[in-house]
Structures are given as structure tokens and as C-alpha cells.
Amino acid sequence: RGFLSGEFDIEVENKNLHFILGENFSCRDFQLQFSETGKPLITNNLIKLSGFKISVLNNDNVEIDGNLNIKNSSLKIQGKVLNKENSLEFLAKSDPVFDFTELGPISGVDIKGSGKIDLKVAGPTKDVNIDFNAEMNDFGFLGFNIGDVVGKLEYDINKKTLSIFKIESMLNNSEIFASGK
Numbered sequence: 254r255g256f257l258s259g260e261f262d263i264e265v266e267n268k269n270l271h272f273i274l275g276e277n278f279s280c281r282d283f284q285l286q287f288s289e290t291g292k293p294l295i296t297n298n299l300i301k302l303s304g305f306k307i308s309v310l311n312n313d314n315v316e317i318d319g320n321l322n323i324k325n326s327s328l329k330i331q332g333k334v335l336n337k338e339n340s341l342e343f344l345a346k347s348d349p350v351f352d353f354t355e356l357g358p359i360s361g362v363d364i365k366g367s368g369k370i371d372l373k374v375a376g377p378t379k380d381v382n383i384d385f386n387a388e389m390n391d392f393g394f395l396g397f398n399i400g401d402v403v404g405k406l407e408y409d410i411n412k413k414t415l416s417i418f419k420i421e422s423m424l425n426n427s428e429i430f431a432s433g434k
Contacts, residue, residue, distance in 0.1 A: 255283035259302075268311035274319070278302045297323065305330075313337060326351045328372070342375040353392065362408065366392035383408045392422075400424030404431075 259278030264271040280300045305319030313336040321328045328351065332343030353364045368389035376382050385406040392402045395415065404420035414434055422429040 254286065256281045270309040272307040272309075274302050274305040274307070276303050278305065299323070317343075320348065321345070324352070332374075338377070340375070340377040341381070343373070345372040345374075346370070353389065362394070363396060364394055366390055366402075368392070368402075379411065381410045383410065398424070399429070 257278070257280055260275035261278060262273045264273065278301070280302065281298065283297045283300050285296075301322040303320045303322060305317065305321075308316045310316065315334045315336070317330060317332050319330060321330045327348040328345040329348050330343060330345050332341065334341045347368070347370045349369070350367055351370050353366045353368070366389045368387055370385055370387040370389075372386075373384040374381065375384075385408075387402065387404070387406070389399075389402045392399045394406070399420070400422045401424075402420055402422045404422075405418040406420070407416040407418065408414070409416070416434050417431050420429070420431040422431070
């Protein structure tokens with residue numbers, strides 16, 4: 254759901270429909286929600302989509318590819334929504350550095366810091382996980398200040414569980430190593 258603004262082209266190929274969005278295309282009051290989930294999985298007030306292609310395929314799947322810009326951060330996005338399987342998979346990579354404070358309102362989780370990320374949002378709609386592989390500066394999550402971090406985090410949206418895998422951090426003059434939930 255959301256309000257779209259901008260120019261786009263439509264291409265029809267066999268029984269597939271492709272939307273190619275113009276450079277100034279934007280989406281306001283965006284929500285990604287499935288009927289099985291009580292609340293939206295992702296929300297944001299303004300997302301700019303540049304060089305984006307959205308394909309509605311004959312098999313009812315939707316594929317996306319392009320750049321997503323939120324304020325001063327940019328992510329290269331590739332993804333798909335598999336309607337018959339009722340699942341999704343989105344891959345994102347920072348281009349070049351991402352400001353995590355901009356991710357907080359999207360995910361509904363208190364996040365701060367900036368850095369390089371590889372992000373994966375995937376799973377059946379009733380069990381969506383967000384995986385972060387990142388190098389982050391001044392990182393904080395759910396009210397915990399972790400400092401400069403290298404490692405992997407996984408957040409289960411429905412269970413509200415954060416799993417920490419092999420995190421290495423420097424906070425002030427202290428080295429931190431962590432794993433767990």
C-alpha cells in the first residue's frame with residue numbers, strides 16, 4: 254500500500270508485465286503487509302525509487318530490481334514476492350554507506366549508527382527474518398549501544414527475537430565479542 258508519484262513505462266512481454274520507473278519516482282506512506290500478519294512488515298513515509306524495474310510475472314510472482322533511496326542513504330535492492338508460496342525474499346546492499354537511523358522507522362525497531370550492510374529480508378509471511386551482515390559505526394539496537402561492530406545479526410520480526418552471530422565490537426577502549434539471543 255502507498256501513494257506513488259512519478260513517470261514510468263510499461264512493457265508487456267508474453268504474459269509478463271514490467272514497470273520501469275523514472276529517476277524521480279517515489280512512494281509515500283508505504284506499507285508492505287500480508288493479510289496473515291496483523292501489522293505491516295515494513296513502513297516508511299517517503300521512499301525514492303530510481304532505476305527500478307518491477308515485474309509482475311505470469312506465475313503471479315513479483316520481482317523487483319533497482320535503487321531504493323531513503324533520505325541520504327541508498328540501497329541496491331533485488332527481490333521477489335512468491336504469491337503462491339506466500340513468501341518473500343529481498344536482498345539489499347548499501348551504496349556505499351547506510352544510515353541505520355533511517356532503517357528504524359521502516360522496520361519498527363530502534364536502530365542507530367551507519368556503515369556498510371548486506372541485508373536479507375526473507376521467509377514465509379508468518380515467519381519473516383531480517384539478516385544483517387555489516388560493518389557498522391556507533392551502532393545501537395533496541396536501546397543497546399554496541400559501538401563499532403563487524404558481524405552478523407538476525408531479527409525475527411514475528412517473534413521479536415534478535416540473534417547475534419560472531420559480533421566483534423569496539424566501544425570506548427573495550428573489545429566486545431558476542432553471540433546469543
